[in-house]
Amino acid sequence: MRIELVKRPQHSALFSALSPFIALFLTLIAGAILFSLLGKNPVSALYSYFVEPLTEIWSWHELLVKAAPLILIAVGLSVCFLSNNWNIGAEGQLIMGGIAGSILPVVFPDFQGWYVLPIMLLLGMAGGMAYATIPAFLKVRFNTNEILTSLMLVYVAQLFLDWIVRGPWRNPQGFNFPETVQFNSSAILPEIWAESGRAHWGFILAVVAALLVWFMLSRTLNGFEIKVLGRSARAGRFAGFSAGRLTFFAFLVSGALAGLAGIAEVSGAVGQLRTTITPGYGFTAIIVAFLGRLNPLGIVAAGLVLALSYLGGEAAQVSLGISEKSARIFQGIILFFVLASDTLIYYRIRFVTRHSETAAKGA
Amino acid sequence: MGMFEAILLTVATAATPLLIAAMGELVVERSGVLNLGVEGMMIMGAVAGFGVAQVTGSAWLGMFAAILAGAAFSLLFGFLTLTLVTNQVATGLALTLLGLGASAMIGESFVGLPGVRMQSLYIPVLTDLPVVGKFLFGQDPIFYISILLTIGVTWFLFRTRAGLTLRAVGDNHTSAHALGVPVVRVRYLAVMFGGACAGLAGAQLSLVYVPQWVENMTSGRGWIALALVVFASWRPWRILAGAYLFGAVTIGQLHAQALGIGIPSQFMSSLPYLATIVVLVLISRNKRLTLMNTPTSLGKPFVPDR
Numbered sequence: 001m002r003i004e005l006v007k008r009p010q011h012s013a014l015f016s017a018l019s020p021f022i023a024l025f026l027t028l029i030a031g032a033i034l035f036s037l038l039g040k041n042p043v044s045a046l047y048s049y050f051v052e053p054l055t056e057i058w059s060w061h062e063l064l065v066k067a068a069p070l071i072l073i074a075v076g077l078s079v080c081f082l083s084n085n086w087n088i089g090a091e092g093q094l095i096m097g098g099i100a101g102s103i104l105p106v107v108f109p110d111f112q113g114w115y116v117l118p119i120m121l122l123l124g125m126a127g128g129m130a131y132a133t134i135p136a137f138l139k140v141r142f143n144t145n146e147i148l149t150s151l152m153l154v155y156v157a158q159l160f161l162d163w164i165v166r167g168p169w170r171n172p173q174g175f176n177f178p179e180t181v182q183f184n185s186s187a188i189l190p191e192i193w194a195e196s197g198r199a200h201w202g203f204i205l206a207v208v209a210a211l212l213v214w215f216m217l218s219r220t221l222n223g224f225e226i227k228v229l230g231r232s233a234r235a236g237r238f239a240g241f242s243a244g245r246l247t248f249f250a251f252l253v254s255g256a257l258a259g260l261a262g263i264a265e266v267s268g269a270v271g272q273l274r275t276t277i278t279p280g281y282g283f284t285a286i287i288v289a290f291l292g293r294l295n296p297l298g299i300v301a302a303g304l305v306l307a308l309s310y311l312g313g314e315a316a317q318v319s320l321g322i323s324e325k326s327a328r329i330f331q332g333i334i335l336f337f338v339l340a341s342d343t344l345i346y347y348r349i350r351f352v353t354r355h356s357e358t359a360a361k362g363a
Numbered sequence: 364m365g366m367f368e369a370i371l372l373t374v375a376t377a378a379t380p381l382l383i384a385a386m387g388e389l390v391v392e393r394s395g396v397l398n399l400g401v402e403g404m405m406i407m408g409a410v411a412g413f414g415v416a417q418v419t420g421s422a423w424l425g426m427f428a429a430i431l432a433g434a435a436f437s438l439l440f441g442f443l444t445l446t447l448v449t450n451q452v453a454t455g456l457a458l459t460l461l462g463l464g465a466s467a468m469i470g471e472s473f474v475g476l477p478g479v480r481m482q483s484l485y486i487p488v489l490t491d492l493p494v495v496g497k498f499l500f501g502q503d504p505i506f507y508i509s510i511l512l513t514i515g516v517t518w519f520l521f522r523t524r525a526g527l528t529l530r531a532v533g534d535n536h537t538s539a540h541a542l543g544v545p546v547v548r549v550r551y552l553a554v555m556f557g558g559a560c561a562g563l564a565g566a567q568l569s570l571v572y573v574p575q576w577v578e579n580m581t582s583g584r585g586w587i588a589l590a591l592v593v594f595a596s597w598r599p600w601r602i603l604a605g606a607y608l609f610g611a612v613t614i615g616q617l618h619a620q621a622l623g624i625g626i627p628s629q630f631m632s633s634l635p636y637l638a639t640i641v642v643l644v645l646i647s648r649n650k651r652l653t654l655m656n657t658p659t660s661l662g663k664p665f666v667p668d669r
């Protein structure tokens with residue numbers, strides 16, 4: 001049996017809307033198979049993975065804590081991916097944003113007041129932006145592949161964070177732990193409803209960013225330009241759009257949002273800089289962006305789904321003794337199914353058996 | 364054993380995984396497919412190699428398992444990009460993310476176990492030759508495989524009919540298809556070859572380089588291998604040169620760290636990554652030259668019309 005693709009005359013609006021759900025459904029089935037292979041009851045395993053974390057109010061808070069950076073980064077990445085700029089170094093931009101945003105509370109802890117947080121957030125965005133400028137500049141000026149440069153810079157950023165936290169910024173009263181000082185209270189991003197859990201304003205920022213970028217993409221000339229140049233660089237050039245300028249724009253937006261995610265995470269969820277400030281949000285956000293079909297509003301929903309997979313991993317470790325690393329398998333599988341389901345939008349799939357092939361030839 | 368000989372040997376050990384993985388990816392890209400999943404296939408090879416060597420006690424069986432694991436894992440990428448015609452960049456990334464995640468889970472119980480090291484070659488007299496004896500006659504089997512692989516790929520691509528077909532598919536899949544070449548089948552084979560090589564490269568890490576399992580132990584080597592293919596402008600011998608250059612940078616910075624030259628170790632550790640960027644910039648600066656060397660169909664989707 002062979003699989004054949006038949007191009008649809010027009011892309012299917014039905015599958016366009018359905019594909020993320022098909023992908024999630026297939027992921028659940030794959031998960032059930034995986035759990036059975038591990039010798040667990042698949043139904044109760046999936047329950048503790050995807051339902052149990054939603055039964056308590058504090059874990060809803062955790063969901064928002066984890067969704068915030070994922071959404072912020074993925075919204076930025078959607079601008080990149082739509083315009084055919086493959087920024088896969090958001091993890092590094094997040095780290096640099098986290099570091100830049102921490103300058104005030106770590107180096108100048110005496111500054112305290114209402115103005116501290118806004119400055120931190122702006123510095124965080126600037127840090128991520130500056131770091132994202134490097135691959136953008138190299139791509140525009142020297143034609144260098146942005147996938148490889150942005151990815152290489154992730155390793156550099158991780159090492160830089162490691163150095164700054166163990167070296168110049170280490171807390172002198174910290175018993176030699178590789179940590180900076182705890183941020184003072186005016187440098188902490190406040191909780192949304194402090195009485196019930198630790199969800200912080202990062203999530204609100206993420207939703208606002210999603211709305212703004214959604215508006216930009218769907219209602220402005222700039223957004224139109226992004227989509228045209230992304231689909232056909234040639235058509236874009238004829239329309240007088242500049243691909244180089246757009247590359248900078250896309251990298252700056254996604255760098256700024258990744259940097260904002262970084263400082264929001266450090267200031268809202270952690271409260272100090274450590275040698276590791278992210279469990280790979282910058283990479284998981286790639287999955288979020290695709291699951292959200294590169295639409296900022298879809299990305300908000302997708303971010304919540306992927307955040308749930310992190311919580312599910314933790315819950316499954318506690319209640320079933322399955323490694324929490326299983327979450328990363330789920331995340332990887334989701335992306336595969338999303339990409340595979342997208343094929344249905346543009347093609348009809350035909351299964352050709354040897355039998356039907358000979359029949360077709362006969363006719 | 365002299366200092367020079369020791370450095371030469373460690374450079375070879377650091378260069379070998381890059382060489383093997385890049386050589387595999389070279390064949391894949393020559394067929395017109397861009398597989399960004401090298402890092403993922405490599406780490407799957409590393410964990411499979413380590414695990415099978417643990418269970419059977421044989422490093423050789425581990426190595427074969429790694430090759431199989433890499434090739435099998437690459438089929439996932441092949442099915443999506445070749446049969447379902449998904450975006451190659453995104454699918455390659457998915458392969459890397461899944462590979463890193465899956466290997467972390469599979470390898471969780473391997474952490475901290477002493478590994479099985481692959482025995483190095485020993486030929487009396489020859490291996491004991493001064494200066495070059497150990498380099499030429501006293502290394503691990505995967506080193507020799509990597510050299511044979513370089514010769515084999517060069518010969519295959521430029522001296523055989525099948526190699527010519529593969530390059531034709533990479534340069535213009537529509538014409539190749541019109542001539543009756545089974546484009547998709549050729550690409551499947553190329554992708555699996557790339558997966559097998561990446562798996563072998565991973566086995567070198569977990570059976571020779573650091574005979575241990577550490578999560579994320581490939582630490583970007585798959586990506587550096589991808590960069591090497593660009594650096595080599597899709598020529599096998601330049602990959603050999605590039606891999607040893609990077610091996611030298613890696614080892615050089617380690618020696619500099621050991622000497623304690625007052626530069627923080629983290630800055631030294633980031634040198635291979637920065638070197639990759641610099642090299643990429645230098646090589647891609649000339650747009651015309653890059654365009655001339657890049658396989659024309661690289662990364663473009665192909666749906667056969669019937």
